[in-house]
Amino acid sequence: MTETSWHEELRAKGYRVTPQRQLVLEAVKELEHATPEEICAKVRQTARGVNISTVYRTLELLEELAMVTHTHLGHGAPTYHLAADADHVHLVCRGCGEVGEVGPEMVEGLVKGLDDQLGFAADVHHLTVFGLCRDCR
Numbered sequence: 528m529t530e531t532s533w534h535e536e537l538r539a540k541g542y543r544v545t546p547q548r549q550l551v552l553e554a555v556k557e558l559e560h561a562t563p564e565e566i567c568a569k570v571r572q573t574a575r576g577v578n579i580s581t582v583y584r585t586l587e588l589l590e591e592l593a594m595v596t597h598t599h600l601g602h603g604a605p606t607y608h609l610a611a612d613a614d615h616v617h618l619v620c621r622g623c624g625e626v627g628e629v630g631p632e633m634v635e636g637l638v639k640g641l642d643d644q645l646g647f648a649a650d651v652h653h654l655t656v657f658g659l660c661r662d663c664r
Contacts, residue, residue, distance in 0.1 A: 533594070540592055550574055551585045555595055555607050560617075560626055562604040598653050600626055617655040622663030 533552050534544045542548075547570075554569035555561065561569070567582040586607055589595040596613045597605035615628040631638075631651045641647040 536592070536594060542588075542592070546574065547577055547581055547585055548589070550577065551582060551589065552594070552609075555586075555589075556609055559612075560598075560600065560606040560608055562606055564604065566607065596652060598655055600655055601657075613652045616651050618660075619655055619657050620660035620663055621657055622659050625660055627660070 533549070537544050537548065550570045550573055551566060554566045558565055558569060563579065563582050563586060566586070567577065567579045570577045570582060586595060586597075590597065590607075593610050595607050596610045597607045598617055600606050600617055600619050615630060616634055618627040618629060619625075620627075634649075634651055634654065638649045638651060641649050
């Protein structure tokens with residue numbers, strides 16, 4: 528998603544493109560998987576006056592508008608990424624903390640089994656698998 532399409536999408540949904548919204552979207556895009564605190568630190572590199580509550584409110588609005596999404600990669604704060612880039616499953620190493628991604632096709636068997644056997648429709652955009660990476664095994 529480009530800066531121009533962010534502007535168009537916000538305006539189409541009746542919202543202005545404020546500097547804070549622009550900076551938060553840029554930080555989310557650049558950091559890929561970031562907590563609100565990490566996003567705030569990135570935003571403050573450009574706009575020192577932005578506080579954490581502004582970042583939280585902006586992320587909440589952007590999530591309501593389906594422009595960003597969050598996931599939980601462990602205990603603590605959620606991590607955010609652009610909704611357009613959310614078509615993946617997170618892999619978190621409990622050894623080194625590295626976060627990787629795989630396409631949803633990697634868990635098709637699980638998703639199909641849950642649906643066939645339980646009638647459960649899994650949301651793989653929020654799926655995080657914890658384990659040990661190749662190096663930590």
